[in-house]
Amino acid sequence: MLVVAVCAASCSTLDEKVTADQNRIRAEFKGLFIWERNNLPDEEIPGKIEGYFDIVKGAYRYIVNEYQPGGNGLPRDNRNVLPVISEGDSISFYFDARIYTGRWENSTTFYTNIESRIELIKNNEEFRLDYWPIVPKRIKVGDDPGILKVIQTALLSEPYCRAAGTTTELVQAKDNDDKVIVDEDGNVVMDEVTVKVPSDQVRIYLTPDIAFHNKWVYNVPAGSTIVYELTDIKIIESIIEN
Secondary structure (H helix, E strand, O other): OHHHHHHHHHHHHHHHHHHHHHHHHHHHOOOOEHHHHHHOOHHHOOOOOOOEEEEEOOEEEEEOOOOOEOHHHOEHHHHHHOOEOOOOOEEEEEEEEEEOOOOHHHOEEEEEOOHHHHHHHOOOOOOOHHHOOOOOEEEEOOOOOOOOHHHHHHHOOOOOOEOOEEEEEEEEOEOOOOOEOEOOOOOEOEEEEEEEEOOOOEEEEEOOOOOOOOOOEOOEOOOOOEEEEEEEEEEEEOOOOO
């Protein structure tokens, strides 16, 4: 009876924590759910937060730059030039994994391969930074043991996440003296150049019921909601033949 009572109390506490964190996440991104975007007047959609927000298999997914300008001034409308991440693709990426405390900016990193983040926490004795390689993480998307499956599922759900790629744009041609070149009719000569376009920046919130439950994992307290942010995603080998 004592074991049953302890289990019931523990499960109840976890359920309460899950509900509380779900409410905090929803509050942080109020107006960003796609169905809220479709039903709210424009003036009620918060302008200070951009991006696309939805729920995938219980995880809260935020594509940070879905509606923001891309690199080199390219609009994210041009993200359709970027390759879609598909199941079976081998990809590389950088990540910042944090213990959620109510807002991303205030949450504590517990694992990362981003050098600038490691510099911020290198004096924290709780971390074994010698085991943190500062190289891109590589996985085969789908069921790779190298990262939680729900994160991989979030990458594969519509709107599909996109990896870094390239596009072309026209720029004014210039000579060796950096002067604009014009033709005999006085028209500016345009050159077609290849421009790199950054990948989607994807943030995935995992409440404890789909993360580590009531287990203490490494330096993540039992019952914690965690957040993974993936950036600079590149397809190393695609299952789709070009």
